[in-house]
Amino acid sequence: MSTTLLAVQTLNGMQLGILLFLIAAGLTLVFGVMDFINLAHGVQYMLGAYLAVAAYKLTGSFWLALPLALLAALACGLLLEFLVFRHLYDRDHLDQVLATFGVILFLNEAVKVIWGAAPLSVPVPELLNGSIRLFENFNYPVYRVALLGTGLGVAALLYVLVTRTRVGMLVRAGASNAPMVAALGVNIRRLFMIVFGFGAMLAGFAGIMAAPILSVEPGMGDNLLILAFVVIVIGGIGSIRGAFLSALLIGLVDTLGRSFATDIARMLLPPSAANDVGPAIASMLIYILMAGVLFFRPSGLFPVRTA
Template sequence: MSATLLAVQTLNGLQLGVLLFLIAAGLTLVFGVMDFINLAHGVQYMLGAYLAVAAYQTTGSFWSALLLALVLSLFFGLVLEFFVFRHLYDRDHLDQVLATFGVILFLNEAVKVVWGAAPLSLPIPELLGGSIQLMENLRYPVYRIALIASGLGVAVLLYVLVTRTRIGMLVRAGATNPDIVAALGVNIRRLFMIVFGFGTMLAGFAGIMAAPILSVEPGMGDNLLILAFVVIVIGGIGSIRGAFLAALLIGLVDTLGRSLTTDVARMLLPPAAANDVGPAIASMLIYILMAGVLFFRPSGLFPAGRS
């Protein structure tokens, strides 16, 4: 593999990692603070992408679509919270799994009814069009760089929010021991709603940012949801820092693995076998990584306190 290809794949890996972080951040907060398994987090990502496409079709501008879709993502998230999730916080994890699975089925089908089953796309905004020369023989699309930058920006923002503000302190305390936080007179329901709304908006934001480079279709959130769960489990549930590092790790391992494993397999095996085994190992890598991490650290890399 050449240095250029390696650089491109590293950037692609970062891009996937950032996207995963945006989804995993909300998931790990909701899980860590509210002890709520929200399988519907993936369809909220999908909804963000669809809302962005719909908003673009009416406004014709990426930027107003971005803003509108963010607000609508938050709105739909809070509607779901009010009608369904709110009643599940003190329930068994498996009840939450069943109910949020119902939400997945409903929303995946609903977008199919409203927007059709065919993949849609969102054009890249003019401001971020084209590509720039990063190295000799290496041009990389500006939009993808902007995506990576905005993800890193959100990470910094979250870091400041969680470690430097009062609400962040409550969130951290909530992830460690929610009962004590409630006993100290904090309105835990309101805290839950803020955390949930914020998580929903992050997932929606990921969907909006992904819309121009991935196809917008029903079920697009399902596989990312599984990857996001891999991320939060490796990072340690409730830990933003863990989610960030694990997301980048998963993004890089998955992307680089896909281009490297077949090459490595070819060195060890006859070509025909290598072509079979390579892609399979590449798809497995992140799961092998997760099993390995959990074997040595059964609560992930940065456990947030509550086991």
């Protein structure tokens, strides 16, 4: 357990956190502003990855595929909003859960019909291929460094959007008290549509960025959706800052837990037991963390102030 290993694992943890943030940001806005539980957020991430595959096949270049897939992801998000979600805003949470779960099933099958069940991929762009030497014997893929940088960039952009612009102000106001914002003459439906489309695009962006390092396959968003929910619950629903910090926290806890839990268990237990206990504890860590947060601070670490 050397310091270099610890440093590399911290970097890995941050990078997982950034990926989670990109997904959780849209989810927390939609949930916080619109009080809308969108289980289909994970499949929008998947859709982004598949659109990247399709756009890459069409253009043969990652850099052309990126904006193309991003626009297509936005279009898909708006289409879903128009066809399905728009009709659910006034319904209760159970209806929303059922309908968006249906969207998950539908889209998971749809991508399989269109692209087949076998995992697909997008190659890492030439410019970002290869690895840089961080420490002796430790090469780190350039693409992952780029992913980290892009994620931080998006986070900064979001911060400016939410705190410094008029739309951002309305979004924050909507998160605190939507009926009051509507009463003040703001077209809340249009605001919802913007927030929703933007959230879908962010999830799609995460999918596009993940396509070169993860396998693109049906159901790839389902696991991440659960993690994204953990992130927004810990961060405080509706809070971008909370989502950012708790995504990093989750990324770090999960990664460091996975790499060191077995070693730590080995200090206390015989090796064979440690082999069983270590991985089990590692996969539970983030949920234990969530339970702790819910117990001590039920509205999350960085709750949005409500009236």
